[in-house]
Amino acid sequence: MGQSTRLPAVFSFTHKVCPICKENKKVEEYPTYFSKARNKHRIGNYCKPCGRKEAKPRAIKNYQENQEKRKQYAKDYRANPDNKEKRRKLEIHFKKKYREELQDCYVRDVLATRYDIPTEVSREIPEIVETKRLQIKIRRKLKNLKNGKK
Numbered sequence: 743m744g745q746s747t748r749l750p751a752v753f754s755f756t757h758k759v760c761p762i763c764k765e766n767k768k769v770e771e772y773p774t775y776f777s778k779a780r781n782k783h784r785i786g787n788y789c790k791p792c793g794r795k796e797a798k799p800r801a802i803k804n805y806q807e808n809q810e811k812r813k814q815y816a817k818d819y820r821a822n823p824d825n826k827e828k829r830r831k832l833e834i835h836f837k838k839k840y841r842e843e844l845q846d847c848y849v850r851d852v853l854a855t856r857y858d859i860p861t862e863v864s865r866e867i868p869e870i871v872e873t874k875r876l877q878i879k880i881r882r883k884l885k886n887l888k889n890g891k892k
C-alpha cells in the first residue's frame with residue numbers, strides 16, 4: 743500500500759578510500775545510514791572492519807567525556823541553592839531511616855564516631871556490626887520498657 747520511506751542506497755560512486763586502512767573499498771564494505779537532515783543515504787566514514795576496531799576506544803572515550811559532564815552536572819546541582827534545601831531534607835530523611843532500621847551504614851557510623859573503630863575495620867569484620875546492632879536493639883528495647891512503651 744504505502745510507499746516505503748526508505749529509499750534504496752544509491753551512491754554516485756562505487757568505491758571509497760577508508761581513512762584508517764587507506765584501502766579503496768567498495769561502498770558495500772562501508773556501513774550506510776539514512777540522514778534525515780539531508781534526506782538521503784550516507785556512507786560511513788570508515789570501512790566496516792575499521793569501524794568495528796574503532797568502536798571500542800571511541801566508546802571508552804565517550805564514556806570518559808561524559809564522565810566529566812556528569813561530574814560537572816553533580817557539581818552544579820550541589821551548588822544550586824534551590825537543591826541545597828532539597829538535599830538537606832533528603833539527608834535528614836535517610837539518616838533517620840538508617841537509624842531506625844539500624845542499617846549497616848548507621849551502625850558502622852556509630853562504631854566509628856563513638857568507639858573509634860574505623861569503617862574499613864567494621865567492613866572487614868561484619869560480626870562487629872552485628873553485635874553492635876544487637877546491643878543497640880536491646881538498649882532501645884530497655885529504654886522503651888522504661889518509658890512504658892512496648
Ligand SMILES: [Zn+2]
Binds near residue numbers: 761764790
Ligand atoms: Zn578501513
